[in-house]
Amino acid sequence: MKTYDEAIHWINSRLRFGIKPGLERMQWIMEKLGSPEKKLKVIHIGGTNGKGSTVTYLRSILNEAGYKVGTFTSPYIETFNERISVNGAPIKDEEIIQLVNVIKPLVEEIETTELGTMTEFEVITVMAIYYFANMNPMDINIFEVGLGGRLDSTNILVPIMSIITNIGMDHMNILGNTVEEIATEKAGIIKKDTPIITGAKQEEALNVFIEKSKLLGAKLLVGGKDFAIDEVKTLKKGEQFSYHSAVSFYKNIEISMLGYHQVENASLAITAADFLKIPEHVIREGLKKAFWPGRMEMVSEKPVVILDGAHNPEGVLSLVQTIEEHFPNKRRHIVFAALRDKELKPMLKTLASIDSKIYFTQFDSPRITEAEEFLSIYPIPNAKVNSNWRELIENVYMTLTRDEVLIISGSLYFISEVKPYLRTIIKENNYKD
Known part of the structure; x- marks a missing residue:
């Protein structure tokens, strides 16, 4: 591939293969690439709604703390390159070309095996992992789950922390028809001895997360129980609220994104930042600066x-x-x-x-x-x-x-x-x- 348009056309051509849950193809290609996923320090974020906003809040906080942060999100709003970003800035067109030239031969090779074709999302996931591992290493990476969790291509990663924003009725044709079934798929990103934070409210979902966390020895922090928000006020351009947990009490925090749901997303980011021992003044400033296009x-x-x-x-x-x-x-x-x-x-x-x-x-x-x-x-x-x-x-x-x-x-x-x-x-x- 010599041009950006050629590279994007090739990536988009994978859309015809639809959605193919499973990790076998990802495991195959990671091994061929020398296991780049093992080089990454990752926070993994799943859930039905609010994933992108939570990624943005946490990335903004970490940037404010001086970390170089890579993010993988979907879909994009203005340019494809947004999906792989460094400190909130999309990667360059030339880097997309370079990534496609590395990965395309392997995608063509796997098609000759019993594992079959790779989907568009799998290809982009591989691009992000390879980029952050080998082309532009980060201090920390935040990866957004594409669909579900258990069989999502991003679940090849071994995170330092996982976040499940909430559970809602979406993609039911793939994830299941009940809250419990959907929660079971989302719970697939919970890893052994790895902290898990959730904003889910339904008892059926929480029971799934509690059981899975106990089984894997993962510390579970639940919104409304282990951390909470109150004193929420609507501002002209955003929201104001207070946050408290067993370790913190932050009064009159301000965010620039609109809606009570954004306050809930911000509380997940605060909990993660507390776990990473980010100072209060950095958390406040990072939240205030956070912006995510296409969401209110x-x-x-x-x-x-x-x-x-x-x-x-x-x-x-x-x-x-x-x-x-x-x-x-x-x-x-x-x-x-x-x-x-x-x-x-x-x-x-x-x-x-x-x-x-x-x-x-x-x-x-x-x-x-x-x-x-x-x-x-x-x-x-x-x-x-x-x-x-x-x-x-x-x-x-x-x-x-x-x-x-x-x-x-x-x-x-x-x-x-x-x-x-x-x-x-x-x-x-x-x-x-």
Whole structure:
């Protein structure tokens, strides 16, 4: 591969192989590469929602403490390279080319064995591990689980700590139909004698984590029991809260991301930082500076425009709660697009509960829910449909007043398409009082 476009095209070509849970292919290729995964100092983060935000909070804290931090996350919002980042900055195009040239021959070789083809996510996981182990070593790495945990390609790693943010009903066709079944898959990232932190609330999930932790001798810290948040206040651009545990009490911590769920994500990062013995003033500053695109991201203040990748029932519930908390006196417009393999009915029911104008649309994906389908899944009175998302967003944006807010939500893949287009519209139509 000589160009970035060639490299990205090859990586994207792996998408046709879908999702193939299992670690055999990862074990094979790690051995061929000289076991780079064993060189990494890793924090492993799984869960249904909030993984990316928790990665960001913890990375920002560690950066503030002077650590060089590598992160592996998915999906991306603006550029593919975001998925492998150093101190929050995406790696370079030339490094993507270099990584593909190292890994592609091995991917082609494994296809001649009984193990078969590697998926896109497996390939990118290998790229991240090789990069942080051999090309640009880090002080610490934070890896986000792709799907589930037990059979996810990132589970080849041996972490110094694991975090499970929460448990929700997502990817049920793969992970299971009950909280207990999904929790069992997520619990796969719990490792022997390795601390595990969780924000899960359901008793069925916690029982799974408690049993697995005892079995492996892993110290388990549970949100609401071993650490907690209170005195939560909504700020104009973020949240304020207090945190306490057996070892710490931090009063009036501020974060810049919106929503109570972000306070919960921040508490997981604080607990991890305490374990790593990061000083309080560093934790405070790191949290305040943390920013994660596409999650209640305010891309315009006049008028207010928000992007949020709420793509499952728990995410949409957090979105609605945050809108009610931060914009109680504004008229709301919500543009929504989602993939058809999601739990759509409960998501639509939650959207219908908020006083707002709802618009359904669609984007280019083989898994898309067509705009018209939403109304047959859960009819929302007066909801409007427009399959052309560009036309829809521009039309709504151009009519906004100072008393209104536009929220664009749904699939993160949708948000990644919308953001650059929306930025152009905002730039061309500067708001005038």
